[in-house]
Amino acid sequence: MSLKLRLTVQSPRSFRLRLRYVPEDGVLPIPYPRAVLGGLLAIWGLLLAVPYLPSVGFTQATQPTLAVQGTVMATPDLPLPWPQSIAVDADRAVSARFRSRSTLDGILRGAGVSGSDLGNLLDVVTESINVRRIRPGQEYQLYFDAAKQLIGFRYQFERQTAWFVARRDAEWVATQVAIPIESRASYVSAEIADSLHRSLAQFAPSNAAVADLVAKIGDIYGWDVDFQYDLRYGDRLDLVVEERYVEGKFIGYGEILAAEFQVNGRTLPVVRFRDPDGIGSYFTPDGESLRRAFLRSPVKYSRISSRFSNRRVHPVTGVARAHRGVDYAADPGTPVQATADGVVLEARYGAEPGRYVKLRHGGSYSSIYMHLSRIADGVSPGSEVRQGQVLGYVGKTGNATGYHLHYGLLQGGNYVDPLRLQFPAADPVPSEHWGRFVAQRDDAMQRLQDGRATRAAAIAGGGL
Ligand SMILES: [Zn+2]
The missing domain is CATH 3.10.450.350 (Nuclear Transport Factor 2; Chain: A,)
Structure with missing residues (x-):
């Protein structure tokens, strides 16, 4: 048995003290009386609000403001x-x-x-x-x-x-x-208890804001983390995210500027890099891209109906044989995307695969898309396709029982499981932007560090 005290002051609307009594069989949170904290919060809010009166507006003068503001975002005082x-x-x-x-x-x-x-x-x-x-x-x-x-x-x-x-x-x-939109950076530190969504819910002001934050995290880490299977109790996500305000009122999240995900024994730091054209993307601190050369799935809004295996009973022939790809069940006509840049090798009809497209990619990869109802215009042998380009539409041509896409991936001529492969990374930070990247990276990582230090100080200095 153990007793845990936790003070969380990282976000403007979160000011929680939790007394945790942890029996062997689980966690039992006991909410601490908040009256004392309410008083502190009011004073805090007033102190913070004074320099912001012009923009905060009189009606919101006592609204609690970002607790770690001093350590992060410098909003210019115009x-x-x-x-x-x-x-x-x-x-x-x-x-x-x-x-x-x-x-x-x-x-x-x-x-x-x-x-x-x-x-x-x-x-x-x-x-x-x-x-x-x-x-x-x-x-x-x-x-x-x-x-x-x-x-x-x-x-x-x-x-x-x-x-x-x-x-x-x-x-x-x-x-x-x-009235301008004010952007402030906020440090959020979430310990994963059951789901990412619920762990973040205590920080975000509304369900919509949580959903938005979770989607942003999914976009960043989608290549590296399977949110359904990888998360473990006690995993931790630290991030610095822009919060947008109009006159002191939260209106939504902006970009995630930096994050560090400790998941299932791995530590995955990322920073956002804004190139001179204003386009943002995420890289590791070493400048490696998080975007992979391959999309994880060629069909949006689908579900996996059959996984890769070396041996299974075919639903039509009844013969046991390998399933060298992944089936995605989807509505007829759903667009099928190229999972990576490449050149069309084959685009035609075959008795088994039905209407299909096969692509050759850089490196040692090729991919195949089967049972299409139709092949998209301009997709013919020799033509170049871009990642995400529509190759055709989901159908059930050839040897198929229902509407689905059979997606196969080959590495060096051998079929591999697309869901298990560690894909090669997309391009790293271009060398001409390196200086710019380093400046942004160091700034973002510093904010993450400051957030952590403030949090540690809050826990240690809480007098509790
Ligand atoms: Zn299949």
């Missing part, structure tokens, strides 16, 4: 243009929502504006803002100076656009303000 600067200088801000019976006149009158000043303000507001688009429930803000005089009115009509009406000298001026 001087605020007029009229937002007025909001920053405001002595007081009031946020409210339009109700079904509110009128602008009533709202502004209630804010203490009267006489010709009110008339002028209403003119400016109604000239600029399409008041018919205002719906009950939408928010507006009123800004006051120290003398309790109204100096600004804000109405946000889209997530990234707001109207700002502010007093400038003696006049009211309306300006449409574009």
Whole structure:
């Protein structure tokens, strides 16, 4: 038996303390009272929010902010243009929502504006803002100076656009303000308990965000990790991911900048490299690509109906013989993709394979795609194809019982199991980009290290 204490403070919305009592037969998490933490969090949030008031907005001043922010992303502090600067200088801000019976006149009158000043303000507001688009429930803000005089009115009509009406000298001026998306890097460290999805769920603010993060991780590690079979209890995933905010409100994840996956005894670090054209891809710290020269599967949205084997009973002939490929059951007409760049060797009809395409690839590989209903236009012997290019469509021509693709892969003329092969890697970082890569890599790895150090310090210094 053992007792574990765990403090997790890596993500803006995650602030968890877990007391874990671990009996021999499993893990029993006991939630720790969060009231104490709530107090700490509020202070923390306020401290962090102060320098961000301009962009965070008054309504979110007490929203908890990224705990490890100091160690990661440097969001440039841009001087605020007029009229937002007025909001920053405001002595007081009031946020409210339009109700079904509110009128602008009533709202502004209630804010203490009267006489010709009110008339002028209403003119400016109604000239600029399409008041018919205002719906009950939408928010507006009123800004006051120290003398309790109204100096600004804000109405946000889209997530990234707001109207700002502010007093400038003696006049009211309306300006449409574009609200920028702020990107912050966040360190996430997840210990795999049962599934990757559930392990990440404690960090992400919504189910959609978790699904998005899991998909991104799948894209990066899909070549190296079988998420169904490789994960073990206690495996660990550390990553630095961009989080996108509009005025302090989380709107979704951006790119994963760096990650390290400890899975089933292996450690797999990756960093994202953005080339001069702005195209991002993932490499190991040595500059090797994670993208393999072969796609794992030639058919999207399919299921494996028969695996590679050296001996099995054929469903049609009843004769025991090897199955030298993988069958993918899919709807008729589903596109079949070339799993790698290559040249078409054969594209024709045969009694056994039905309509089929055979490709020769670089190195020692060739691949074959059988039982097609149709071969795609332009796919004929001698023509070049690119990875992902559609070669034909799923059918059941030749010796096939149902709609499926039979996919075979040959290495040096021998059939090999496409699901077990360690494929050769795609091209490494081009030498002309090496300096750029190293700079980005070192920055990304540093962020990962900083995140880890902060986490370790949080655990050690938690006073618990
Ligand atoms: Zn087959």
